[in-house]
Amino acid sequence: MHSQHAVSPSAEHIRRAPKVLLHDHLDGGLRPATIVELAAAVGYGNLPTDDPDALGTWFREAADSGSLERYLETFTHTCAVMQTREALVRVAAECAEDLAADGVVYAEIRYAPEQHLDAGLTLDEVVEAVNEGFRIGEHNAARTGHRIRVGALLTAMRHAARSLEIAELANRYRDAGVVGFDIAGAEAGHPPTRHLDAFEYLQRENFHFTIHAGEAFGLPSIWEAVQWCGADRLGHGVRIIDDIDVKDDGSVSLGRLAAYVRDKRIPLEMCPTSNLQTGAADSYADHPIGLLRKLYFRVTVNTDNRLMSGTSMTREFEHLVDAFGYDLDDMQWFTVNAMKSAFIPFDERLAMINEVIKPGYAALRAEWLFPRG
Numbered sequence: 001m002h003s004q005h006a007v008s009p010s011a012e013h014i015r016r017a018p019k020v021l022l023h024d025h026l027d028g029g030l031r032p033a034t035i036v037e038l039a040a041a042v043g044y045g046n047l048p049t050d051d052p053d054a055l056g057t058w059f060r061e062a063a064d065s066g067s068l069e070r071y072l073e074t075f076t077h078t079c080a081v082m083q084t085r086e087a088l089v090r091v092a093a094e095c096a097e098d099l100a101a102d103g104v105v106y107a108e109i110r111y112a113p114e115q116h117l118d119a120g121l122t123l124d125e126v127v128e129a130v131n132e133g134f135r136i137g138e139h140n141a142a143r144t145g146h147r148i149r150v151g152a153l154l155t156a157m158r159h160a161a162r163s164l165e166i167a168e169l170a171n172r173y174r175d176a177g178v179v180g181f182d183i184a185g186a187e188a189g190h191p192p193t194r195h196l197d198a199f200e201y202l203q204r205e206n207f208h209f210t211i212h213a214g215e216a217f218g219l220p221s222i223w224e225a226v227q228w229c230g231a232d233r234l235g236h237g238v239r240i241i242d243d244i245d246v247k248d249d250g251s252v253s254l255g256r257l258a259a260y261v262r263d264k265r266i267p268l269e270m271c272p273t274s275n276l277q278t279g280a281a282d283s284y285a286d287h288p289i290g291l292l293r294k295l296y297f298r299v300t301v302n303t304d305n306r307l308m309s310g311t312s313m314t315r316e317f318e319h320l321v322d323a324f325g326y327d328l329d330d331m332q333w334f335t336v337n338a339m340k341s342a343f344i345p346f347d348e349r350l351a352m353i354n355e356v357i358k359p360g361y362a363a364l365r366a367e368w369l370f371p372r373g
Ligand SMILES: O=c1[nH]cnc2c1ncn2[C@H]1C[C@H](O)[C@@H](CO)O1
Pocket: 025, 026, 027, 028, 072, 075, 110, 111, 112, 115, 155, 184, 185, 186, 212, 215, 274, 304, 305
């Protein structure tokens, strides 16, 4: 029997397959050439180099330190050039265009509005500029035949004290382009429970949020995010693996927390390349995503920071195909998982799955039936 299922998808297949991205930072995905141009326009003189190629390499190498704290230092440069309305509109538009060209059909892009106030913008102006950029990017992408929908997640920085204000901001724009809330930044020493008032506010408002947890710090951070804060999803969550015991005979037992996360279908926003750079995993083949997928956790595949990780959704899937032998069915499984876990309304998620994602994979799977010439 000739079956597409046994065929490893090519890079071109992977790029054309519909993909869903839930965890991607706006300030971690700029085009190097755009950073150089914006820096010149706003007079930012601290870039390590003005050559776009060299700058792209610099970001990847600087982020490849094995430490989340050092990784996060590289964002000083991207945030520095994202302080004006024009810059934010442009960066957001290019983000949507780049993702659409990579075959992403739905994306939730996060950023921290509080990091874009240095030149005098208000929080509301930041949100409105980014939303405008996403709409422009969606429109431009559609004109080139790539349809994408982009929603914003507003991030509060976990070392700062503005989380309630940012949660209120997110809720204010919830029917105007913002689909949820997030907490990011250095994990060790900044437990999510410090931001309980923000999470409780969002719960009272029936709004959605995800929390970066279990990346640089282990199970206690995941436990707090889930059981104290009520996170709808976990950013990374890789350390849930510490609560899973694989015995020599291959049998597996889950601790209480891992069982809870799986039973409740709590989505894990996994970002393999980012995890290798910050030291949360040693290699693609050793990345917990392989075991978690086998155990049917609600795993999703994400880019985190395309600039710092030199990655894209296509590249993340290429690495996983190499490491675990995934085929188009696996890709569809990850993609449907992600769409089910999105923060847009249920009927829209279902329509994306049934009208866009499944038909897209079906068309790719059927290609072997037709001669190519
Ligand atoms: O992987 C991450 N973990 C924690 N914080 C992160 C990660 N990637 C980016 N950030 C931070 C740096 C950005 O400036 C901020 C908002 O996007 O979120």
